[in-house]
Amino acid sequence: MTAVDAWVPVCRYTALLPERGAAALLPGGVQVALFRTHDGQVHALGNIDPFSQAAVISRGIVGDRGGEPVVTSPMHKQPFALRTGECLDSPAVSLPRYAVRVDAGTVYVELP
Template identity: 50%
Template sequence: MTATTLAPATTEVLIQLRPADEWLAVCPLSRLTPGRGVAALLPDGRQVALFLDRDGVPYAIDNRDPFTGAQVLARGLVGSAAGRPFVASPLLKQRFDLSTGRCLDDESVAVTAYEVRAA
């Protein structure tokens, strides 16, 4: 009888978001650095900005800054205000709540916030 050695299964944790009715794998969790954003292109051509906060919680919002039209929110500065995580646009500095997409500096403006999970 010959012993068979099996390599341990290696499964990488993926960041998934739900842009519609189904979950979509976007990138490996290992590609995210706490406090920094990463842009990803969805199959329908939209761009999302992915973030991982310092506690390891993932977030995803539209990457398009509604004030300028530029796809730059993934490059913004991550912080928190009143315990709420936000990203500040690198262009005009408006802050967007990472959980809701609402602009903290102009309540009439928001970006789409996506449901996100690491699986």
């Protein structure tokens, strides 16, 4: 994959509901969970829960913890920071975080 095609179009911005997650399968089998927060920002994290190995992060509960936007895994209720992917209860564990941009109403995720 070249630098030119590292940004993958995923969906329309309007398809992401505020405070809800959506799963996407990207080239190479990369599973991401996309989140649009109440302030309009879009975040992308890995969709595989590192504690259960289930593809469920996109179905987590979006909220905040002390002002930090988080998604709480539906499996074992660990909160993950949307900005960094870090598990707030177990800082040694984290989800992959992907850069996101919105251009002309389309959400793009950058593959590593």
